[in-house]
Amino acid sequence: MSPVRRCSRTACALPAVATLTYVYADRAAVVGPLAVHAEPHCYDLCEDHANRLTAPLGWEVVRHSPEAADVVRKRSSDDLEALADAVREAARPAAGGIVAGPDGATGRRGHLRALPTPG
Numbered sequence: 001m002s003p004v005r006r007c008s009r010t011a012c013a014l015p016a017v018a019t020l021t022y023v024y025a026d027r028a029a030v031v032g033p034l035a036v037h038a039e040p041h042c043y044d045l046c047e048d049h050a051n052r053l054t055a056p057l058g059w060e061v062v063r064h065s066p067e068a069a070d071v072v073r074k075r076s077s078d079d080l081e082a083l084a085d086a087v088r089e090a091a092r093p094a095a096g097g098i099v100a101g102p103d104g105a106t107g108r109r110g111h112l113r114a115l116p117t118p119g
Contacts, residue, residue: 005038007046016044020053029055032064 005016019035020043022028031050035042045053055061 005034005044007049008043009045009049012046012049014046014048017047018045018050019043020045020050027059028062029053029059030062030064 006012007014007016008020016034018031018033019039021030021032021039021041023030031045031053034044038044053061
């Protein structure tokens with residue numbers, strides 16, 4: 001399998017440069033930069049198909065095309081911020097803290113379990 005994502009349109013072998021997502025609640029077809037990961041309900045499009053896309057009657061086509069440098073900077077900034085938030089959340093103590101069991105062993109804290117010191 002090729003590491004390059006291809007256009008989702010039938011018989012088009014060009015590399016994908018944009019992602020199409022339908023927002024049914026807003027009756028909008030959103031064309032934006034290529035998503036980081038392929039999603040099951042999104043369509044990757046080549047440049048030609050992304051530019052020629054039209055929406056059904058009563059729908060709106062929303063095109064989002066930020067500058068390439070902004071995409072790279074924002075993506076890495078967002079990724080770093082999300083990672084920092086996840087680390088902070090994991091380090092935050094549980095509501096009840098560590099609970100001692102009936103035998104004096106410490107209990108669970110989120111998905112982690114503290115074990116008593118052997119001795």
